[in-house]
Amino acid sequence: MAEPNPTPARTPTAAVEDYLERIAALIQTKGYARVVDIAAELKISQASVTTMVQRLDADGLVKYEKYRGLILTNAGEEVAARIALRHELLTGFLRHFGLPEDVIFRDVEGMEHHIGEETLTVFTKITRYLDEHPEVVAKLRAEE
Numbered sequence: 001m002a003e004p005n006p007t008p009a010r011t012p013t014a015a016v017e018d019y020l021e022r023i024a025a026l027i028q029t030k031g032y033a034r035v036v037d038i039a040a041e042l043k044i045s046q047a048s049v050t051t052m053v054q055r056l057d058a059d060g061l062v063k064y065e066k067y068r069g070l071i072l073t074n075a076g077e078e079v080a081a082r083i084a085l086r087h088e089l090l091t092g093f094l095r096h097f098g099l100p101e102d103v104i105f106r107d108v109e110g111m112e113h114h115i116g117e118e119t120l121t122v123f124t125k126i127t128r129y130l131d132e133h134p135e136v137v138a139k140l141r142a143e144e
């Protein structure tokens, strides 16, 4: 008997989430997101980006508009906003522990796709507690 698929078809994959996160960030900083910019950001070929953009378009997450370039649909915006919020929450948590920014970024980029809502809520509560209790942060950081 086949294993049940743990990921429903409509749940975006980590790759889809990464694309939408990058596209939203590009639109926010540059005002537009071109295939060439996405390829440079994700360090992959323009041909791969084009293939993925076509898939995102077919899934109703982005639209290609002549003159404006790529834009996110409402559904695409939703996925991008969700992942951006996760990125922010997890970064806020890890910054309490004095880790180098590149380590935080690398690990958050991995975790943000896989952490469940319940666990994210726990991290959020701990982060809020640590924000309000710098003495606890100092104690934790002093421990080897």
Ligand code: FE2
Pocket: 021, 083, 087, 108, 109, 112
């Ligand atoms: Fe991220």
